[in-house]
Amino acid sequence: MEKLSVAQARRPESTGREAIVEGWIRTRRDSKAGFSFLELNDGSCFGNLQILAPASLPNYESEVRRLTAGCSVRAEGLIKASPGKGQATEMEARNIQVLGWADPEPYPLQKKQHSFEFLRTIAHLRGRTNTFGAIARVRNQLCHAIHDFFQQEGFIYIHTPIITASDCEGAGAMFQVTTLKLEALPKTEGGRVDYSQDFFGRPTYLTVSGQLEAEALACGLGKVYTFGPTFRAENSNTPRHLAEFWMVEPEMAFFELEDTMDLAERNLKYIFRHLLEKCPEDMEFFRQRIDPTVIDTLQQILESRFLRVSYTEAIDILLASGRSFEFPVAWGKDLQAEHERYLTEQHFHSPVILYDYPRTIKPFYMKLNDDGRTVRAMDVLVPKVGEIIGGSQREDRYDVLLERIEFVSDAQPIALWRRFRSYWQLFQTGAGRATKGPFRTVFGSGNQKRVNTNEWTQDSDEERNIGDGWQ
Amino acid sequence: MEKLSVAQARRPESTGREAIVEGWIRTRRDSKAGFSFLELNDGSCFGNLQILAPASLPNYESEVRRLTAGCSVRAEGLIKASPGKGQATEMEARNIQVLGWADPEPYPLQKKQHSFEFLRTIAHLRGRTNTFGAIARVRNQLCHAIHDFFQQEGFIYIHTPIITASDCEGAGAMFQVTTLKLEALPKTEGGRVDYSQDFFGRPTYLTVSGQLEAEALACGLGKVYTFGPTFRAENSNTPRHLAEFWMVEPEMAFFELEDTMDLAERNLKYIFRHLLEKCPEDMEFFRQRIDPTVIDTLQQILESRFLRVSYTEAIDILLASGRSFEFPVAWGKDLQAEHERYLTEQHFHSPVILYDYPRTIKPFYMKLNDDGRTVRAMDVLVPKVGEIIGGSQREDRYDVLLERIEFVSDAQPIALWRRFRSYWQLFQTGAGRATKGPFRTVFGSGNQKRVNTNEWTQDSDEERNIGDGWQ
Numbered sequence: 001m002e003k004l005s006v007a008q009a010r011r012p013e014s015t016g017r018e019a020i021v022e023g024w025i026r027t028r029r030d031s032k033a034g035f036s037f038l039e040l041n042d043g044s045c046f047g048n049l050q051i052l053a054p055a056s057l058p059n060y061e062s063e064v065r066r067l068t069a070g071c072s073v074r075a076e077g078l079i080k081a082s083p084g085k086g087q088a089t090e091m092e093a094r095n096i097q098v099l100g101w102a103d104p105e106p107y108p109l110q111k112k113q114h115s116f117e118f119l120r121t122i123a124h125l126r127g128r129t130n131t132f133g134a135i136a137r138v139r140n141q142l143c144h145a146i147h148d149f150f151q152q153e154g155f156i157y158i159h160t161p162i163i164t165a166s167d168c169e170g171a172g173a174m175f176q177v178t179t180l181k182l183e184a185l186p187k188t189e190g191g192r193v194d195y196s197q198d199f200f201g202r203p204t205y206l207t208v209s210g211q212l213e214a215e216a217l218a219c220g221l222g223k224v225y226t227f228g229p230t231f232r233a234e235n236s237n238t239p240r241h242l243a244e245f246w247m248v249e250p251e252m253a254f255f256e257l258e259d260t261m262d263l264a265e266r267n268l269k270y271i272f273r274h275l276l277e278k279c280p281e282d283m284e285f286f287r288q289r290i291d292p293t294v295i296d297t298l299q300q301i302l303e304s305r306f307l308r309v310s311y312t313e314a315i316d317i318l319l320a321s322g323r324s325f326e327f328p329v330a331w332g333k334d335l336q337a338e339h340e341r342y343l344t345e346q347h348f349h350s351p352v353i354l355y356d357y358p359r360t361i362k363p364f365y366m367k368l369n370d371d372g373r374t375v376r377a378m379d380v381l382v383p384k385v386g387e388i389i390g391g392s393q394r395e396d397r398y399d400v401l402l403e404r405i406e407f408v409s410d411a412q413p414i415a416l417w418r419r420f421r422s423y424w425q426l427f428q429t430g431a432g433r434a435t436k437g438p439f440r441t442v443f444g445s446g447n448q449k450r451v452n453t454n455e456w457t458q459d460s461d462e463e464r465n466i467g468d469g470w471q
Numbered sequence: 472m473e474k475l476s477v478a479q480a481r482r483p484e485s486t487g488r489e490a491i492v493e494g495w496i497r498t499r500r501d502s503k504a505g506f507s508f509l510e511l512n513d514g515s516c517f518g519n520l521q522i523l524a525p526a527s528l529p530n531y532e533s534e535v536r537r538l539t540a541g542c543s544v545r546a547e548g549l550i551k552a553s554p555g556k557g558q559a560t561e562m563e564a565r566n567i568q569v570l571g572w573a574d575p576e577p578y579p580l581q582k583k584q585h586s587f588e589f590l591r592t593i594a595h596l597r598g599r600t601n602t603f604g605a606i607a608r609v610r611n612q613l614c615h616a617i618h619d620f621f622q623q624e625g626f627i628y629i630h631t632p633i634i635t636a637s638d639c640e641g642a643g644a645m646f647q648v649t650t651l652k653l654e655a656l657p658k659t660e661g662g663r664v665d666y667s668q669d670f671f672g673r674p675t676y677l678t679v680s681g682q683l684e685a686e687a688l689a690c691g692l693g694k695v696y697t698f699g700p701t702f703r704a705e706n707s708n709t710p711r712h713l714a715e716f717w718m719v720e721p722e723m724a725f726f727e728l729e730d731t732m733d734l735a736e737r738n739l740k741y742i743f744r745h746l747l748e749k750c751p752e753d754m755e756f757f758r759q760r761i762d763p764t765v766i767d768t769l770q771q772i773l774e775s776r777f778l779r780v781s782y783t784e785a786i787d788i789l790l791a792s793g794r795s796f797e798f799p800v801a802w803g804k805d806l807q808a809e810h811e812r813y814l815t816e817q818h819f820h821s822p823v824i825l826y827d828y829p830r831t832i833k834p835f836y837m838k839l840n841d842d843g844r845t846v847r848a849m850d851v852l853v854p855k856v857g858e859i860i861g862g863s864q865r866e867d868r869y870d871v872l873l874e875r876i877e878f879v880s881d882a883q884p885i886a887l888w889r890r891f892r893s894y895w896q897l898f899q900t901g902a903g904r905a906t907k908g909p910f911r912t913v914f915g916s917g918n919q920k921r922v923n924t925n926e927w928t929q930d931s932d933e934e935r936n937i938g939d940g941w942q
Contacts, residue, residue, distance in 0.1 A: 005625055005693065022725040023693070042724070043692030044625055074725070099725075100867070127691025136692055140627045147618050154476055154515055156611040162633070162700045163646070163677075163715055175634070175670065176653070177646045177677065179704045182664045185653060193653045199646065199704055199714065206634075206648065220598025221514030221607055222476065222494070228700065229633045233650045233670055243670065244634055253513075254493040254545070254570075396571070 001076060007045035012088040014079045021049055021091065022099070024128060025071045027111055028064075036064055038096075040075065043127065046134055046281035050082060050090040051075050063098050069110060070102030070128070131289075134282035138275065145274035146227060146248055149267055155223045155250060160210030162229065165202055173233040174205040175243075206231035210249055215394070218251035225250040257367075257376040257393040261353050264380050264389045265306045268351075272298045297384050306351040309343075311335075311374065314354050317347055334361045340379075340386040351382045364404040366392040472547060478516035483559040485550045492520055492562065493570070495599060496542045498582055499535075507535055509567075511546065514604055517752035521553060521561040522546050534569050540581055541573030541599070602760075605753035609746065616745035617698060617719055620738055626694040626721060631681030633700065636673055644704040645676040646714075677702035681720055686865070689722035696721040728838075728847040728864040732824050735851050735860045736777045739822075743769045768855050777822040780814075782806075782845065785825050788818055805832045811850075811857040822853045835875040837863040 004019040023042030030036045034055040039048040053064045053075075067073065074097040082090040108114075108122050109129065119126050126132040150157065163177050179199040180186065186194040195202050210226040217224050226249040234241060252260070276283060276298060287295050309317075318329040318339055327336040335354070344352050355378040356369060366375035376393035395401045475490040494513030501507045505526040510519040524535045524546075538544065545568040553561040579585075579593050580600065590597050597603040621628065634648050650670040651657065657665040666673050681697040688695050697720040705712060723731070747754060747769055758766050780788075789800040789810055798807040806825070815823050826849040827840060837846035847864035866872045 007625070024691070043627070044694075072725075124687040125691065127688040129691075133692060136627050136629060136688065136695075140622075140629075143628050144618065144622050147615065151615055154478070156514070156607050157614050158607060158611070159700070159717055161715065163702070173650065175648045175650060177648055178653070179644065179646060180653070182647070182649070182651070182653070182656060185656070199706075216595040217598040217607065220495070220596065220600075221604060223515075224607075229630070231634070235670075244632065246630055254543075 004079075005044035006040060006042045006047070006049045009049050009079055009091060010045065010047055010087060010089055012081075015081050015089055017079045018077070019079055019091070020074060020076045021051075022074045023049075023072070025067050025069055025073060025102075027069065028067045030065065036060075036067075038064075038067060038073070038075070038093075040073065041128075041133075043133055043136075046130065046137070046279075046285060047087065050084060050087060051077070051096075052090060052092045053096055054093070057093065057096055059096065059098075064096055067098070068102060068104040068107070070104075070107045071098060072100040072102075073098055130285060134279075134285050137282050138279050138286075141275050141278045142271060143227070145271040146267075148274070149270045150225045150250065153223070153263070153266075155225045156217075156221050158210075158214060158217055158221075158224045158226055159228060160207065160213040160226050162207050163200070163204050164207045165200070165204050166212065174208060175231050175233045177204045177206060208232060209247075211251070214249055214251040218253045222254070223250070223252045255393070257355060257378060260391050260393065261306070261308060261355070261378055261380075264353070264378075264391065265351075268380070268382070268388065269302055272302055276302075291384075293384065297382075301351055301382055304350045306353050306380065307348055308353050308355065309348075311354055311357045314339075314343055314352075317343065321347070332358050332360060335379075337386045340381045341383075344381040344386070345383045349383070351380065354379050354381065359404075362392070365395055365401065367395045368400055368404070475550075476515035477511060477513045477518070477520045480520050480550055480562065481516065481518055481558060481560055483552070486552050486560055488550045489548070490550055490562070491545060491547045492522075493545045494520075494543070496538050496540060496544060496573075498540065499538050501536065507531075507538075509535075509538060509544070509546070509564075511544065512599075512604075514598065514607075517601065517605055517608070517750075517756060518558065521555060521558060522548070522567075523561060523563045524567055525564070528564065528567055530567065530569075535567055538569070539573060539575040539578070541575075541578045542569060543571040543573075544569050601756060605750075605756050608753050609750050609757075612746050612749045613742060614698070616742040617738075619745070620741045621696045621721065624694070624734070624737075626696045627688075627692050629681075629685060629688055629692075629695045629697055630699060631678065631684040631697050633678050634671070634675050635678045636671070636675050637683065645679060646702050646704045648675045648677060679703060680718075682722070685720055685722040689724045693725075694721070694723045726864070728826060728849060731862050731864065732777070732779060732826070732849055732851075735824070735849075735862065736822075739851070739853070739859065740773055743773055747773075762855075764855065768853075772822055772853055775821045777824050777851065778819055779824050779826065780819075781827045782825055782829065783827065785810075785814055785823075788814065792818070803829045803831060806850075808857045811852045812854075815852040815857070816854045820854070822851065825850050825852065830875075833863070836866055836872065838866045839871055839875070 002017065002019050004014065004017070004021055006021060006023055008014060009019060009021050021040060021042070023040045026039040026041050026048050028036055028038050036053045038051040038053055040051055041048045053060065055061075057064055075091060075093045076095040076097075077091045077093040079089050079091055082088060084090065108118075109125055114129070116131075119129060119132070127136065147157065177199075180193070180195075180197065186197045188194045198204070207230060209230060210228065214224055214226055226247070228246065229244055230247045231244055232241070233243060250263070252263070255263075276295070283295055283298075287293075312331065314335070315329060315331045318325070321342065323342060325336070325338050325342075327333075327338065329339060343354075344350065355376070356374040357377040357379075359366075359368060359373060359375045362375050362377045366377050368375055378391055379387045380389035382388050395404070473488065473490050475485065475488070475492055477492060477494055479485060480490060480492050492511060492513070494511045497510040497512050497519050499507055499509050507524045509522040509524055511522055512519045524531065526532075528535055546562060546564045547566040547568075548562045548564040550560050550562055553559060555561065575581075579589075580596055585600070587602075590600060590603070598607065618628065648670075651664070651666075651668065657668045659665045669675070678701060680701060681699065685695055685697055697718070699717060700715055701718045702715055703712070704714060721734070723734070726734075747766070754766055754769075758764075783802065785806070786800060786802050789796070792813065794813060796807070796809050796813075798804075798809065800810060814825075815821065826847070827845040828848045828850075830837075830839060830844060830846045833846050833848045837848050839846055849862055850858045851860035853859050866875070
């Protein structure tokens with residue numbers, strides 16, 4: 001007999017099919033009419049499949065009526081249209097086999113809201129909760145949409161090295177990677193660490209960005225993107241900084257900054273449209289339980305044309321706003337989250353792409369505008385988040401680049417020299433004017449020194465610890 | 472005017488379109504009839520677009536006739552059907568703009584075969600060569616096919632931690648990850664390294680496998696897969712071992728080993744079919760220049776039903792073969808590459824899935840068969856490669872698992888204890904019999920201590936250093 005996932009069995013078109021489903025019991029409800037309702041979930045979707053277990057089952061008294069949350073079962077029966085609310089189908093079981101019991105005494109997940117702090121202590125079971133299940137499914141669809149988008153746009157997915165000897169951007173503190181025994185470090189005659197005995201024969205680190213390698217490959221493959229883990233050894237206990245996260249870094253040859261802005265807008269809209277289409281139940285759960293505006297925010301982004309506003313215009317707007325910001329606003333200063341959110345949420349009520357930032361607050365490799373004061377950098381700001389993508393067009397004039405690297409080279413000599421060397425090699429060998437406007441999208445994941453447990457609810461104290469549970 | 476990639480412009484359906492293309496010159500050929508042919512490549516596909524540059528172009532003498540390999544240009548013109556061989560279209564240029572010159576004297580890539588050793592010295596330009604361009608496009612399509620396959624099968628893509636405190640399988644030596652300053656290590660009063668000052672407050676390493684986390688998530692999400700970087704600090708200078716590589720690790724609840732075998736077969740066939748369909752030119756290049764059997768091998772795999780052969784039968788076949796192997800064959804010993812390749816290439820002439828291996832050569836967590844001697848493990852062997860996927864069904868009986876962990880726990884106490892703890896938690900909390908048969912597929916990438924430069928040509932000395940080049 002055919003095996004269906006709960007997601008498949010819940011679709012109206014499955015009505016009338018004989019099928020087997022397997023999963024974990026969320027709840028059991030015994031009817032006075034002499035049968036039981038089981039709610040079964042297998043992670044394939046947010047919703048449960050309701051299983052009607054008639055008293056005529058041979059193991060009804062001995063097993064079915066003893067089922068509790070967490071038990072794993074195989075149920076066989078007919079998928080029927082459900083008279084109940086919120087579900088198109090249900091299963092009338094002909095056979096229920098208990099694959100594994102869960103003793104309700106020690107089993108920690110029950111039909112109630114558990115705090116995120118508690119769930120952290122049973123991390124191996126979080127995949128069975130509504131919140132973490134929904135996060136996993138949403139994250140999966142985001143990743144899938146990212147790959148689909150870049151493939152459709154003709155990009156080549158590349159894997160840049162994770163272990164590296166170069167500090168790409170001077171972007172942040174790095175984790176060192178070593179096979180030397182720390183308890184017995186080998187030393188040179190001069191008393192320094194003898195890296196010739198380390199795995200790669202030199203000090204190595206975890207990458208902070210695949211940008212350097214992606215740039216080189218874009219100058220042969222045309223359009224490339226990375227989507228892999230990235231590391232920053234920074235002790236930032238904010239909801240937006242992680243020590244380990246997955247990042248998207250596209251690099252395109254022959255792109256002007258305007259092309260990059262268009263790509264970024266298409267990219268975000270593609271991803272959000274895909275998400276709303278594929279995860280309506282998960283997103284509805286987030287709307288009800290985490291942030292009542294989450295779906296509206298995404299819808300609004302989908303329906304907006306992203307505004308293009310220069311940094312200079314943005315500063316004028318902020319200065320004219322009459323707001324008192326924590327960080328003062330002045331031309332030549334970097335924008336803070338409060339400024340970005342004012343622009344996108346209060347002033348424009350729309351996603352905004354800021355561009356042409358002062359050269360003094362941006363890296364040397366961004367293309368200098370004719371005004372001599374600004375560079376071809378851009379940031380995409382969206383409501384509720386602020387900056388979601390940052391990027392720039394690279395300087396492609398050898399003399400300008402040389403002048404700028406010399407100007408800044410005292411500050412970060414090694415990182416910049418490495419950077420420069422990469423450019424120099426490309427220039428020397430004929431990369432020519434392959435203008436590129438890359439950008440990055442960041443997805444948090446995994447390790448954080450101290451994980452912020454209320455990252456979904458950062459704006460509202462009332463919403464903290466709203467917890468989780470089956471319902 | 473519309474911008475097309477070289478791949479788009481080369482399609483027959485582009486005939487008649489006015490377009491702009493941008494890329495790098497591979498070669499220029501001047502005709503005595505007073506015009507030039509330019510071969511343009513932008514990395515979007517293996518082939519070049521032939522551009523006919525008439526002498527009537529205003530910059531024909533001053534620029535077009537000075538173009539050499541590596542120059543970047545923008546060409547505008549009409550896409551026409553090509554009378555030439557091996558190409559459906561060509562462009563008749565109305566305008567050619569030189570974006571960047573490449574001095575032919577220092578520019579290292581020329582129309583000849585360069586050795587891989589030489590290309591290694593100009594790694595930033597390898598993306599412009601036929602071989603590395605083809606590898607990038609093939610790898611991209613392999614990755615895309617992997618994601619598509621698992622998404623279609625209802626799997627959820629998960630990101631397991633890269634930095635970890637656990638040694639998943641005792642699978643191999645690990646890289647340590649630290650922010651301690653090695654030149655001035657903090658010490659405890661007892662003289663040991665003071666890990667409380669390290670970033671995570673304890674020793675941490677790069678993951679050797681996401682299996683433990685994937686198992687836990689599969690026991691809530693049903694079917695999950697990882698596809699991320701993995702690390703082994705092993706000094707193995709073979710064509711099949713890398714210090715850093717990308718690996719696919721699916722984990723499925725409610726799967727018997729037979730389900731896993733079917734999934735593995737569908738998976739490989741899906742990927743190979745996708746590859747042959749999407750990269751015919753790249754694969755034809757590999758056939759001509761690297762391995763004449765490569766396309767036939769994939770075709771044969773596609774057309775085969777993967778045979779299911781027990782380990783015990785395989786041993787009997789090897790013993791009866793009359794071959795003298797370097798490693799002796801005996802029941803209870805692990806199979807070596809020479810045995811695997813004999814089975815798949817010489818005996819069965821087909822992909823083979825070996826299953827039910829002796830318990831003594833497999834980890835404790837694989838499900839014990841009723842014979843008490845073998846476990847539910849499998850390896851997928853394909854011609855020309857040998858083992859390409861390995862997997863197992865997990866032991867789901869608490870008492871059996873406990874007995875086996877106690878039996879082996881002296882050997883690798885810490886790694887195994889961690890492993891066991893994960894199982895124990897799942898059992899204790901009602902994972903029940905959620906049988907899983909996971910497998911892994913391995914893709915090499917990136918770092919290797921000493922990279923083997925002839926990994927595409929390992930079986931034939933004559934083929935070494937066949938090099939690369941434009942043609």
